[in-house]
Amino acid sequence: MSKRVKDLDSRLERLEGALTLANTGTFDIDVEVSDELDFDDPLTAVETGVYVLINDMGEQVMESRKRSQELQDKLNLIEKQRQAIEELSTPIIKIWDQVLVLPLIGTLDTRRSQKLTEALLTDISATQTKVTIIDITGVPNVDSAVANHLLKTVAAVQLLGASCVITGIRPEVAQTIVHLGVDLGGVETLSNLAEGLQWALNRLKYRILKEEGVQ
Amino acid sequence: MIVVRIKDVGDIIKARSAVKDVAEKLGFGIVDRTRISTAVSELARNIYLFAKEGDVQIEELSNPHKGIRITFIDHGPGIEDIDLALKDGWSSSNGMGKGLPGARRLVDLMEIESQPGKGTTVIIEKWLKG
Ligand SMILES: Nc1ncnc2c1ncn2[C@@H]1O[C@H](COP(=O)(O)OP(=O)(O)OP(=O)(O)O)[C@@H](O)[C@H]1O
Ligand SMILES: [Mg+2]
Numbered sequence: 001m002s003k004r005v006k007d008l009d010s011r012l013e014r015l016e017g018a019l020t021l022a023n024t025g026t027f028d029i030d031v032e033v034s035d036e037l038d039f040d041d042p043l044t045a046v047e048t049g050v051y052v053l054i055n056d057m058g059e060q061v062m063e064s065r066k067r068s069q070e071l072q073d074k075l076n077l078i079e080k081q082r083q084a085i086e087e088l089s090t091p092i093i094k095i096w097d098q099v100l101v102l103p104l105i106g107t108l109d110t111r112r113s114q115k116l117t118e119a120l121l122t123d124i125s126a127t128q129t130k131v132t133i134i135d136i137t138g139v140p141n142v143d144s145a146v147a148n149h150l151l152k153t154v155a156a157v158q159l160l161g162a163s164c165v166i167t168g169i170r171p172e173v174a175q176t177i178v179h180l181g182v183d184l185g186g187v188e189t190l191s192n193l194a195e196g197l198q199w200a201l202n203r204l205k206y207r208i209l210k211e212e213g214v215q
Numbered sequence: 216m217i218v219v220r221i222k223d224v225g226d227i228i229k230a231r232s233a234v235k236d237v238a239e240k241l242g243f244g245i246v247d248r249t250r251i252s253t254a255v256s257e258l259a260r261n262i263y264l265f266a267k268e269g270d271v272q273i274e275e276l277s278n279p280h281k282g283i284r285i286t287f288i289d290h291g292p293g294i295e296d297i298d299l300a301l302k303d304g305w306s307s308s309n310g311m312g313k314g315l316p317g318a319r320r321l322v323d324l325m326e327i328e329s330q331p332g333k334g335t336t337v338i339i340e341k342w343l344k345g
Contacts, residue, residue, distance in 0.1 A: 072220070075233060076229075079225050109224050109228070141256060143257055144311045144317060145256075172250075175246055175250075181316060
C-alpha cells in the first residue's frame with residue numbers, strides 16, 4: 001500500500017518558509033501541523049519534527065537573549081557605580097610645602113584623564129608647586145591610551161617648571177607596559193609613594209633627621 | 216559566550232571587566248589577567264575609535280588549549296594594510312601606534328581579518344599553561 005501525501009506542494013512550501021524564517025532568526029511559526037495528525041502520511045513526521053525543533057530553537061534564543069540582556073544590565077550598573085566612585089575620588093593632596101600628590105584610583109578614560117590633568121595643572125600654578133607625585137597604585141590597567149596620557153601629563157607639569165615622578169606601578173602593570181612597547185624611559189618612576197615623598201623632599205633640599213636620644 | 220556591545224567609551228571598560236571576570240574564573244593569574252585585559256582595552260578602543268561600534272565576544276576554550284578567546288567584530292572602515300597597522304608606532308590617528316602590535320605581544324594568538332569598507336575582525340587567545 002503506498003502512503004498518501006496530502007497537499008504536498010503547499011505543505012512543502014510552508015516547511016520551506018518556516019526554515020527560511022528560522023534561518024533569519026524568526027522562530028515564531030504559526031502553523032497547525034495538520035488538523036488531525038495523520039501518521040500514515042510520511043510528511044507529518046517530518047513536519048512535526050521540524051516545527052518542534054524550530055520552536056525549541058526559538059525558546060533557546062529567547063533565553064539567551066534574556067541572559068545577555070541581564071548581563072548587559074549588570075555591566076551597566078557596575079559602570080554607573082564605577083563612575084560615581086571615580087567622581088568622588090579624585091583628590092589632589094598637598095602633602096608638603098610645594099609638593100602635590102595625585103593618587104589615581106580606578107580606570108582612566110580620556111575624559112577623566114583630561115579633567116584630572118587640568119585640575120592638577122591649575123593647582124600646580126596656584127600653589128607654586130615644585131614637585132608633583134603621580135601615584136598609580138590604584139590603577140589596575142595601563143594601556144597605550146593611559147600611558148600616552150601619563151606621558152603628556154608629565155610633560156605638561158614639567159612645562160610649568162615643576163618636576164614630576166610616577167610612583168606605584170604594580171609589577172603586573174610594569175610587565176604589561178613593557179610588552180605593549182610603551183617607553184616610559186624619559187619619566188622618573190619610583191616603586192612607591194614613600195620613596196616619591198623622599199625624592200620630592202630631596203629635590204627641595206630638605207633633609208629628614210631622626211632625633212637622637214629621644215624616647 | 217558573552218557579548219559586550221561597544222558603542223561608547225564606557226563600554227571599553229565594560230568589555231574589560233567582563234573579560235577579567237571570565238579570566239579569573241578560568242584560573243588565570245594576575246599577570247596574565249592584566250595582559251589579557253590590557254589587550255582587550257586596546258582592541259575595544261580601536262573599535263570605538265575607528266569603527267564607532269562593534270561587538271566583543273568572550274568564549275572559553277577547551278581544545279586543544281584551555282584558555283580564553285576574545286573576538287572583536289566591527290563593520291567599520293577596515294584596515295587597508297594589516298602589516299603596516301601591526302608596525303610598532305604606526306598610527307593613522309596620531310595615537311602611539313602601540314595598540315595592535317602591543318596586543319599581539321600580550322596574547323598567545325592574534326588573527327586579524329579585515330576588508331576595506333567592510334569591517335574588521337580580530338581574534339585573540341590566551342592559553343592556560345601547565
Ligand atoms: N578596528 C579597526 N578598524 C579600522 N582600522 C583600524 C582598526 N584597528 C586598528 N586600525 C588601524 O590600525 C592602526 C594601528 O592601530 P593601533 O591600535 O596599533 O594604533 P592606534 O590606535 O592608532 O594608536 P594607539 O592604540 O597606540 O593609541 C590605526 O591607526 C588604524 O588606522
Ligand atoms: Mg589603538
